[in-house]
Amino acid sequence: MSVSAEATTPRKWYQFSLTQQIMTGLVVGVLLGWWMSRLSPERRADWGTWVALIRDIFLHLIKAMIAPLVFGSIVQGIAGTGDLKKVGRMGAKALLYFEMVTTLALVVGLTMVNWLKPGAGVVLSGSVGALGTAVQTKPLTLVETVLHTFTTSLVDAMARGDVLQIVCFSLIFAMAVIAAGEAGRPILVWCDSLTQVMFKFAGLIMKFAPLGVGAAMAVTVGHQGLDVLFSLGKLVLTLYAALIIFVVVVFGAVIWLVKIPLRPFVRAVREPFTVAFATANSESALPKAFENMEKVGVPRGIVGFVLPAGYTFNLDGSTLHLAVASVFVAQAAESTTGIHFGLGQQITMMLTLMLTSKGVAAVPRASLVILIAALQSFGLPLEGAAMILGVDALMDMARTSVNVLGNCLASVVVARWEGEFDYAKAAAFGVERDIKS
16 A cells, blocks of 8 residues: 655654644643642633633534444445444454453452552541532443433434444444345445545544643643642552553553554554543544544444444443442541451452443443442442542543543454454554654
8 A cells, every 4th residue: 555645745843743732732731720720719710611611612523523423434334345244243253352351451450459559548538529419320220221222313312422322223224224235325325425524524623632632631730730630649540550551461462462563553543542531531532543443454344333332341441440449449448447348349349340331321420420339339438439539530531541542452353353454554554654753
């Protein structure tokens, strides 16, 4: 695969890549937030309102493109193959991979939190007021999750941004397009055009990513001050250390075993990873992840199926966070009450988390909701969740970016298992990025 003439033109020293622009926005956002945190409450509120407006406009535009992008990609990718057996086979492989990796995430989180013991010696505050309405929310049961998957209205699912329902409807719709034969071909052409237009739409919006990312960081730091970077430091460091080990060991092993070209993959995921980290929002990274995974050699049908499905079934970072946070509360409770939460109870809790974490597709503040449900189920104090809420923004950045990284890797793994990963495109993507950089 040849590299375009435009791609072979070296970038000038003053021309930043999108990743560099986003990282610059991240740093500027932290500095702006620190300056805002030192203002009077009235002035800080005024600045916060306008900075939050920039952040929210960016996130709204990102969310607006997700539903048509997911629908068009799945229908065009799957119906374009004309093979219903392939759809079932691909789904089974994706679910098998999801369960294996999320189980390993629980194991890594459980090991690290028991080794470092961040909750030992922590005194619980005795207050649950900071939890707000989250305590009133509960994760969906297995039956409710299955029923929730099937929407009664595609328009309603798109309006709410319910990715799981959009994926389910799109899969069935794609099967209907295959069954319709020639009558379904105009729909297939239209979905292909829709996908291409949405990629262009995403490209336009991503030009404003540095502003959106900087504004998101400024709001977080401006609201809580730089103390958010140091409060409950041992818990935050435990989570970050566990996530780094998980990425290096587990994802590294997957990349080595499946024979995924490392350098092109890293270059493909760095932009969606950075956006997800800075905004703590998986949806903001989805359009760029779609585009880059296809460019790096994953067929559109696989990307369109695996990435959205991973929002429900492959939340590696969130799963690991739940393991660390729940045992942290158990350790803090032991320091206060003297009641030991043993390894057997921890394993039982992990199995419960592995099941209940699948039912949060439509629940706001999903990780907090699941954590509260687990604490209630095992008789652990909710004050621990209120304490964790103080640094949840910082932890959310890490777990969200690992979720995005895990789903990007999953799409490549499924493409390799299907024998459809395009190594030539991956090699060209790496060369193009090297030259541009």
